[in-house]
Amino acid sequence: MMVLITYDVNTETDEGKKRLRKVAKACQDYGQRVQNSVFECVIDPARLRILQAKLEKLIDKKKDSLRYYYLGDEWKNRVEHVGAKPSFDLTGTLIA
Amino acid sequence: MMVLITYDVNTETDEGKKRLRKVAKACQDYGQRVQNSVFECVIDPARLRILQAKLEKLIDKKKDSLRYYYLGDEWKNRVEHVGAKPSFDLTGTLIA
Numbered sequence: 001m002m003v004l005i006t007y008d009v010n011t012e013t014d015e016g017k018k019r020l021r022k023v024a025k026a027c028q029d030y031g032q033r034v035q036n037s038v039f040e041c042v043i044d045p046a047r048l049r050i051l052q053a054k055l056e057k058l059i060d061k062k063k064d065s066l067r068y069y070y071l072g073d074e075w076k077n078r079v080e081h082v083g084a085k086p087s088f089d090l091t092g093t094l095i096a
Numbered sequence: 097m098m099v100l101i102t103y104d105v106n107t108e109t110d111e112g113k114k115r116l117r118k119v120a121k122a123c124q125d126y127g128q129r130v131q132n133s134v135f136e137c138v139i140d141p142a143r144l145r146i147l148q149a150k151l152e153k154l155i156d157k158k159k160d161s162l163r164y165y166y167l168g169d170e171w172k173n174r175v176e177h178v179g180a181k182p183s184f185d186l187t188g189t190l191i192a
Contacts, residue, residue, distance in 0.1 A: 004165060006102060008131040008181070035104040035161060037133060056178055065131060065179035069100060069165065078168075082152055083161035085104070 002075035003048055003068055005031065005039045005055075010063040022058045023066075026051065035085075040075075098171035099144055099164055101127065101135045101151075106159040118154045119162075122147065131181075136171075 005027055009020040027033070030051045031041030043051065055066055071078055101123055105116040123129070126147045127137030139147065151162055167174055 004100075006131055006134045008134075010180075034163060035102055035133070037131070038102045038104075038163065052178075059179055061179040063180055065177065065181050067130060067134065067178075068176040069167065070174045070176075071165065071167075072174075078166045080164040080166075081161065082148075082163075083155050083157040084106075084159050085161050 001073055002071040003041045003043055006067045007037050008065045026054045097169055098167040099137045099139055102163045103133050104161045122150045
């Protein structure tokens with residue numbers, strides 16, 4: 001299944017900038033960066049739980065947020081991209 | 097139906113910062129801001145086309161990007177939020 005992960009990390013402090021880098025790094029290990037704070041992860045439920053546990057330890061829940069969008073298996077019909085930086089899915093196919 | 101709109105606008109220049117403000121403003125007229133560059137819009141197809149036409153005029157397609165995720169009508173089951181700034185849907189119900 002595909003899970004879209006979006007995040008807002010408050011980068012007003014150096015601590016915040018560090019959190020942002022760590023969140024991005026954790027997501028990169030599990031999915032495809034499609035925008036600055038948006039990752040698409042084709043992932044099974046067990047690995048998703050591991051990723052979610054990591055992310056929820058990394059963020060400051062009073063200042064930062066994560067949103068998960070569960071797009072299911074038919075996710076390619078649900079996505080449309082306009083403009084710069086078109087992304088590639090994990091099999092290398094261009095997602096228009 | 098619910099359409100999630102995410103955007104990346106290159107803000108290296110003053111022109112870019114202006115585009116970012118305009119994109120956010122356009123989205124605000126049609127949906128709910130849930131993160132800095134993420135809007136959820138409960139919208140019919142006709143209004144969506146109007147919004148998309150506006151956004152695609154505002155961005156610089158060489159530098160910026162938009163992604164649309166079509167989450168359908170059963171979208172509430174597809175969304176999960178963790179951390180700061182929980183959002184409210186258009187009917188005022190908290191989306192956990």
